[in-house]
Amino acid sequence: MKVRDLSVLIGVIVIIVMLVVPLPGGLLSVLLLLNISLSLIVILVAMNTKSTLEFSVFPTLLLLLTLFRLALNVSTTRSILSEGEAGGVVDTFGSFVIGGNPLVGFVVFIILVIINFLVITKGSERVSEVAARFSLDAMPGKQMSIDADLNAGLISEKEAKERREQVEKEADFHGSMDGASKFVKGDAIAGIIIVIINILFGIIIGIVQMGMPFDEAINTFTRLTVGDGLVSQIPALLISTATGIIVTRSGGKDNLGSEVTTQLFQYPKLLYIAAGAIFLLGLTPINFFLTTIIAILLAGSGYVLENQTKEMEIPDVEEDVQVESNEMKTPENVMNLLSMDQIEFEFGYALIPLADANQGGDLLDRIVMIRKQLALELGIVIPVVRIRDNIQLAPNEYRLKIKGNEVATGEVLLDHYLAMAPGIDEEDGLEGIDTKEPAFGLPAKWISEELKDEAELSGYTVVDPPSVVSTHITEVIKQHAHILLGRQETKQLIDHLKESYPILVEEVTPDPLSVGEVQKVLAKLLRENISIRNLPIIFETLADFSKMTNDTELLGEYVRQSLSVQITKQYTKEDMSLNVVTVSGKVEKTIAEHIKQTEHGNYLSLDPETQQNIISSIHEQVEKLLLQEETAIVLCSPAIRMYLKQLLDRYLPHVVILSYNELEPNVQVQSVGVVNVA
Template identity: 45%
Template sequence: MKNRDIGKMAVPIGIVGVVLLLVIPLPAWMLDFLIVVNIVGSLVILLTTMYVKRPLDFSVFPSLLLVATLFRLGLNVASTRLVLRDAYAGDVIEAFGHFVVGGSLIIGLVIFLILVVIQFVVITNGAGRVAEVGARFTLDAMPGKQMAIDADLNSGLITEDAARQRRADVAAEADFYGAMDGGSKFVKGDAIAGIIITIVNILGGIAIGLVQRGMEISEAINTYSLLTIGDGLVTQIPALLLSVSTGLIVTRATAESDLGTSTSKQLSQSRTSLLIAGGAAVSLALLPGMPKLPFMVVGALLLLASQRIKATEAREAKDELLEQAVAVAGPAADTPERLIEEMRVSALEILLAPDLVDLVSSGSDDDLLARIRGLRRKIALDLGIVVPPVRTRDSVELPASTYVLRISGVEAARGEVPPGRVLALGDDLGSLPGTEVHEPVFGLAGKWVPSEMRFAAEMTGATVVDRVSVLITHLSSVIGANADRLLSREDVRVLTDGVKQVNPSVVDELVPGLLSLGEVQRILQRLLAEHVPIRDLGRIYEALSLRAKVSSDPEGLVEAARLTLAPALTAQHSRDGLLRVMTLDPVLEQALLEGLRPGDQGSQILLDPARLDAMIRSYVTGRTAAENQGHVVVLVCAPALRPALHSLIVLHHGEAAVLSYSEVTGSGLKIEAVGVVRDAEAIAA
């Protein structure tokens, strides 16, 4: 039988055996063996809790606690049966009753009561309270943790599989602390049961000794009381070990290392503390009447430890100075190469105020640089462009807590991320301290609250976002709004070479035979400006090849590429296979077509300003009404009218989703008309 099969069968068989302990008499030799298993098993559990790095690594502990408690109670019943029946319950219990407590009933009772008090009053109550609070705060923190996972996933810092695993860990952590909250009650009940069983054993043993065995009262008390105390000790010691294990597992707050490593590292972080404590121990040894040897030994050990920490700190400081010297010894600041590098304008740049340099921690998976790498990957998968490297540096000219996002050396946006604070977003933030602000991307009302009040903010129902997530979300919005400016000629060349590896015939036909690389760049920039992803470059190039044989007009080429991507375009705005659209009033649409004029920068619409203003107001009103109902709507129009109408609405409204009839009808979605855009003459009529 394989080891895995043995482990699979051992636990169920063991639990059935524990139940049988309650009803089947055991011989004394078997009871000795099971008592040893109980003591050693409890010790193994205690040591395991010390060496796990996080509570979830020992997730079976609550169930194991129940089984161990039931096992211990079964041994109590089996030993009680032997004590009362034979006045003998094996060598282990007899040894605890005579050798451990010196054969003294008073000493045995005192030791037993002390163990019970330590377990029941101190450890069990404390562990139970910690488990209860841990369960409550873990459940309260679940929404915030889930949102943090979603933020990391959306920024591309983690994969879908990693996000799924982290969500499972969050759920498992909540289940674990909930189980520990109930499991701690097993320990408390076991302590109470131990006291009751001991009292019953003493009284029952004395009665049996007097009535059935004809013992003298002193002999009966001495015999049965010592056996009962021995029985109580061999069960209370494992119970105490499990109580300590419970306290350790619910008070673990680190996943970096085991308990021993964390304790030694954190206790030795302050040389001054060890130095003062060692000096105090030596001083106590000099007081009259004090034993000198213990205090002197302990004090000397503490002083020695403080000196070792001093040597370690000096060595680390020396290594740091060497690293700084190597960095300073780099290229001279005034070399032509260095000056040219500083003169170069970065496509993307983040300027940080001096108090924000902690955001770039270099080495952590959650620092700004790591999140930027994840964001670049996400944008590449979403839009189909490779975002240029983001240059991050500090600037003493910026106000405190301020960051600036630059594109090609020009400021595109700025915001604030105060150190030591998190952003709480919600409607009911009056009870939280902090200055009211608005989130820079979506304009949501919020407050920058102290980091230590994160849980308090989450308990009010607020969504809590860390500083790096705020900055990354802002950067993502700026990149999305300026994707066309970030697409360089070199980027187009690299993308084209990538298409050529899988579809060489299309590239060879298009570039440079029909269109130059610059013309392709211009078309792709127009698509990105209208928030059209260019991931499917193969199909885009195929459409451009067919259209370029007829005309090289950029506007027509863009429309040909959009028509090829129609299913993907409409999918962005559909919900559950339904596309909600707004249409133009036929009279208005005809007037717009008649006013359509070609231009160097694309077609334009020449129409009475009053009619255009009324049309824009009608569109905004209809779109706002649909959005208030939770709907996403697009405006549809004639193919020839779409580019000019999109430009016109964007100019007045900032953003718009305008599709042509050809793009909508070719999507295969169900269409629902939710409104009609009218002009002044139609409204007056």
């Protein structure tokens, strides 16, 4: 344990001992001077801190200093009442203040007590209470502001975390100060009571037990009481003032001395007005010579400050122009223009209320939830979405860009609701503006708020505009997740996995697979809507098969088979049944025979006519599943799954291709059609 830490612990123990054990006068004098010194240090530190959190230990320190002062009060009271003296410091302070007149000295002391208790202590207590209340009330707003800056890309995840911690610390500090100010108030009250006890009981003890004459008893115990009270009230006054300074600080960027002088004298011309007013005051019976000197000093100070301000302004302007000119010449300034946001969401001016929290918009909060949802579903951290308005777009239009390329557009009417039919022919014709649901392309209508209840009773699915936009964003990001997963993002996932599975990661990368090759495997899974959240299983598979091949396409197939439990759960119903379209043996044989193997990988080489026949047959059979509102799934053997998917990607990208090895044995597969060719 460090010496400083040990000294604090010993100090607390000594304070407790002082409440019980009598102390000699010499030691009391040392401790009283130490108390004044500590109080002076505290107020100086409070004046020089730039923010309240720089002195976050103040509430606890306030308690310890208050306890120390009360322990000294108990010790000096014991010494005064038992021995009629309490050391040289108490006697000197009492004699200096009384000055031969006990009544005047006592009145002066009472005034000091009143100032400390009624003015500084009461004010600090009230300010602490209000600051604590407003700090707690402002926490949700500050947290939302941090989330908004994070989603807008203005700050990083690390900066957001630091700002959240600072908000929490500020709330904790103000809450602690609210409670600590009660210690100061209690200390002031205890000081008054101790003074009354010292005088009354001191006079009684002096006359009855010590045999002093009445006049001598009054002089002696009044002097000692005033001296003791003064030695206690000076530190109490300093600590109370420090408390007031700490709780009234309002987030300045400099210490108290700099801010007071800078802000108080920031308008030098006002000193001329003050000088004129003081000079006119001298024309009254007030001392003309004295007021004239003060007026000259004020006017001279204003002149000096005004010249200093002018001298400071000129270089600043020149310096700013020079810096701006130099920045425009540097290549770094041009390079900054080349940076590109991963995801951008732009919207027309009529959709500004979607993102403006002051108008009730919650798009920022929804995007935060989208990022969390996709992290759970896909296993990747979606980059921050940059949100901005664009006057080049139509008022109700929005568009989504990924890596600078437009990938989706849509249009919403903020004063309407989107109603989607339940899949039946409705003859009554719900009034509204015909459109398509942007995420899935379903036919829909924009209806007014008055028709919302009627549409819901008719079986329509009614969605508000913010939900339409957030659903569209979610689906588009899902479809392009494999594009968002680059090598840098893959490295972050690997580093995160390495914290829990270091040996597993070392067996896979950087040898035999580089980060780029791991990224290709993961992107292949995301491209087919397979979550990569279960990285341990994925890396276990890569560790097993990467020694045999470094073909990322083939490694992706092995990983899919190892994720059979996940894939089965993703596509089967609750009763473990699955309706699929199967591939005939003839088609599988045809595909297998036309797989070309090269040193750069394998690929399917079919003549155009055969390709078209297979695609047409699959499209025809898949339509049967879609009519039954089933997911379009084609089931085939593991040997051709990869090549069949490559064949369909351009024409039927939404058809799911599964192999037998990707399904658990307990799945009840029901074939609704067979892919065949003539």
